[in-house]
Amino acid sequence: MRPFAIAAVLVVGLAGVVPAAGADIVRLTNGRTMTVEMARFEGENVILVMRGGGEIKAARTLVAELLPDEVPFARTVAIEALAASPTAAAPALSADAIRGLVSRVAQRLGLDIKLAHAVVRTESNYQPLAVSPRGAMGLMQIMPVIMREYDVTDPFDPERNLEAGMRHLQNLLKRFDVRKALAAYNAGESAVSRYGGVPPYRETQTYVARIMAALR
Numbered sequence: 001m002r003p004f005a006i007a008a009v010l011v012v013g014l015a016g017v018v019p020a021a022g023a024d025i026v027r028l029t030n031g032r033t034m035t036v037e038m039a040r041f042e043g044e045n046v047i048l049v050m051r052g053g054g055e056i057k058a059a060r061t062l063v064a065e066l067l068p069d070e071v072p073f074a075r076t077v078a079i080e081a082l083a084a085s086p087t088a089a090a091p092a093l094s095a096d097a098i099r100g101l102v103s104r105v106a107q108r109l110g111l112d113i114k115l116a117h118a119v120v121r122t123e124s125n126y127q128p129l130a131v132s133p134r135g136a137m138g139l140m141q142i143m144p145v146i147m148r149e150y151d152v153t154d155p156f157d158p159e160r161n162l163e164a165g166m167r168h169l170q171n172l173l174k175r176f177d178v179r180k181a182l183a184a185y186n187a188g189e190s191a192v193s194r195y196g197g198v199p200p201y202r203e204t205q206t207y208v209a210r211i212m213a214a215l216r
Contacts, residue, residue, distance in 0.1 A: 023051060024191075024201075027065040038194050039066055066200050068187045074135025077144045078155075081137060085156040088129055098126045098139070098158060105162040111170055115178075118214035119169065119185070120162070122207060128158045140165020178215075182208045 023035045026048065037049040046063050048056040082088055093101070099117070106116035123141040124130040136143055138161035147155050150164035172181035176192065183191070183198040186207045191199040198208055 025067040026063055027067065028062055029064045039063065039200070040195075041200060065202055067203070068191055068199070068201055074144055075131070075133065076135070078131045078135040078137045081147075081155055082129065082131060085129075085154050087154055087156045087158070093128065093158060095126060098128065101158055102126075102139070102162060105159060105166060109163070109166050109170065111166050114215060115169075115211075116162075116166060118211045119165070119182075121214070122211055123165075128161070129156055137161070138165075140168075142168070179208055179212065182211055 023037060024039050025033055025035055026039055027033050034048075035051065037051045039049070040047050041060055044060055045057055046060040048058065050056065102116055102120050103113050106113045120126060120139050123136075124139050126139065128139050130139070130141065131137055132141055134143075137147075137155040139158055140161050142152070142155055142161060142165050146152070146164055146168050150167055152160050152164045155161055155164075169181065169185055172184045172189070175181070175189075176184060179198055180192050183204050187199050187201055187204040191201070191204075198205060
């Protein structure tokens, strides 16, 4: 059976399955999606490592896009947090005030100020009430798991959001170089560990390249 036919059969079977944590979502050129343990590119081919065991080898042109698995219910949590946030009902800070706050929090925490601004600009463009389609929240686009880890009750409070996001980034920088730390911030540490570096997600690669360019 040809690789495309094998993949098509598997996609049909997996179309209604909710992705589990630590996986990759593969979007195929025919518009279908499938969840795999990981995907690696070798020359003109892609190797899809299946979650239940085994591998599929296919032409890399079969894959339209590779995405990190999304956190279930994260957007629901984000929308509920926004509705409950006292910050959302308070007068908005000016753009200059937000930029000044980014600099002050970065300086207080010992994070490179230029890096802090590059991340905030890329994550939310300095919008404290930003919510992404995947449920990332606020200036540093923190996820619910980061809220819990850093004890954030209102993820849309600009200062609390910046502190949590910057502390998380600092912890990543203790374990990875800058490129890998940024990739881990965007796609998760597990994705960086699985791929041994910046994962082959279009969004993550663009994200890392954009921030590195800003730092240069």
